[in-house]
Amino acid sequence: MMTETDGRAPSPLPADHPPLAPSKIGVLLVNLGTPDEPTPGAVRRYLSEFLSDERIVDLPRALWLPILHGVILNVRPAATARNYAKIWRSESNESPLRYYTRAQAEGLAARLNGVTVDWAMRYGNPSVASRLETMKESGCERILVIPLYPQYSATTTASVADAVFDAVKAMRWQPALRTAPAFHDEPHYIEALAAVTRRHLAAQDFAPERVVISFHGLPQRYFDLGDPYHCHCAKTARLLRARMGWTEDFAPLAFQSKFGREKWLEPATEDTIKRLAGEGVKKLGVIMPGFVADCIETLEEIDIAGRETFTAAGGEAFTAIPCLNDAPEMTMLLETIARRETAGWTA
Numbered sequence: 100m101m102t103e104t105d106g107r108a109p110s111p112l113p114a115d116h117p118p119l120a121p122s123k124i125g126v127l128l129v130n131l132g133t134p135d136e137p138t139p140g141a142v143r144r145y146l147s148e149f150l151s152d153e154r155i156v157d158l159p160r161a162l163w164l165p166i167l168h169g170v171i172l173n174v175r176p177a178a179t180a181r182n183y184a185k186i187w188r189s190e191s192n193e194s195p196l197r198y199y200t201r202a203q204a205e206g207l208a209a210r211l212n213g214v215t216v217d218w219a220m221r222y223g224n225p226s227v228a229s230r231l232e233t234m235k236e237s238g239c240e241r242i243l244v245i246p247l248y249p250q251y252s253a254t255t256t257a258s259v260a261d262a263v264f265d266a267v268k269a270m271r272w273q274p275a276l277r278t279a280p281a282f283h284d285e286p287h288y289i290e291a292l293a294a295v296t297r298r299h300l301a302a303q304d305f306a307p308e309r310v311v312i313s314f315h316g317l318p319q320r321y322f323d324l325g326d327p328y329h330c331h332c333a334k335t336a337r338l339l340r341a342r343m344g345w346t347e348d349f350a351p352l353a354f355q356s357k358f359g360r361e362k363w364l365e366p367a368t369e370d371t372i373k374r375l376a377g378e379g380v381k382k383l384g385v386i387m388p389g390f391v392a393d394c395i396e397t398l399e400e401i402d403i404a405g406r407e408t409f410t411a412a413g414g415e416a417f418t419a420i421p422c423l424n425d426a427p428e429m430t431m432l433l434e435t436i437a438r439r440e441t442a443g444w445t446a
């Protein structure tokens with residue numbers, strides 16, 4: 100009888116049938132990942148997993164793995180661990196990215212009655228496979244995965260999907276899966292950015308003369324091969340400017356966090372900060388809409404190092420606008436996405 104195996108059986112199971120958990124819907128939020136501790140060893144483990152992903156670095160393995168294991172994993176972890184230590188949340192002993200991702204899941208859970216909400220990291224812990232396994236065991240037969248990247252990139256969004264589908268390969272009884280699309284032009288997202296920006300700027304004792312719109316960069320080659328990331332960033336920037344009444348001159352687009360020797364998307368945020376200081380801008384803001392949670396790239400690279408770059412080049416006042424983090428507008432955005440993408444699953 101079909102109803103006895105689909106988990107929704109209204110009638111009692113036969114006496115010899117193994118117990119079934121009640122059928123549930125799950126939503127899994129996934130962000131990039133982070134080390135477990137701000138130490139070189141923990142950073143090495145995390146970077147090893149991260150930088151071994153062919154979505155992140157697509158060079159032939161025979162070329163890349165000797166560089167990764169012979170050079171990068173010997174040199175980079177110590178410096179990166181020092182940077183993580185500057186931003187580590189000592190109260191809960193975790194990185195800001197993990198802290199805010201959990202807060203986002205808790206905020207969403209409070210808005211979705213009867214839905215299991217969980218969170219995972221693409222690299223590091225808790226892993227996508229471990230959370231999917233737990234959700235499945237608790238009876239989630241339908242799971243929506245929301246990659247926490249507003250702009251699609253194969254390096255991030257597609258890499259989350261790889262991890263999800265790899266994880267269910269090991270399951271005999273798989274859940275039904277959906278992955279949420281990128282939300283770079285979603286009105287609730289643009290509105291959330293505008294609301295957080297207005298609140299933050301109103302609390303400063305200066306008004307910025309320019310606001311750099313800075314996104315994480317990518318190798319230019321990935322864009323040339325068809326990754327739509329740059330287009331998504333440009334559209335988010337355009338919609339945000341329109342919402343804020345900013346001109347392109349007031350709020351230029353730039354790309355941060357360059358890694359390796361290849362040419363990356365330009366202009367680089369650091370160069371843009373120096374250029375603006377050189378043009379006499381004394382008060383500068385930076386917004387990073389590609390990150391929905393503050394992390395090493397926003398708190399260390401921009402708020403600490405970017406601020407130093409600006410003041411060394413003659414700037415006087417600098418502010419990094421916080422990410423959406425645990426703002427109520429972020430919860431509203433996630434709720435909108437979750438409800439829309441589970442349509443047909445929920446009554």
Ligand SMILES: C=CC1=C(C)c2cc3[nH]c(cc4nc(cc5[nH]c(cc1n2)c(C)c5CCC(=O)O)C(CCC(=O)O)=C4C)c(C)c3C=C
Binds near residue numbers: 315395
């Ligand atoms: C080739 C290398 C990298 C690509 C491509 C890349 C794309 C990419 N990354 C993010 C978001 C984040 N990246 C973060 C950290 C980080 N990124 C890289 C390299 C690439 N990223 C490295 C080596 C690191 C680690 C830090 C360091 O060693 O400098 C983070 C922060 C994680 C945290 O714990 O705080 C985020 C978030 C996006 C959105 C993206 C492509 C669009």
Ligand SMILES: [Fe+2]
Binds near residue numbers: 315356
């Ligand atoms: Fe990155």
Ligand SMILES: [Fe+2]
Binds near residue numbers: 356
């Ligand atoms: Fe960085």
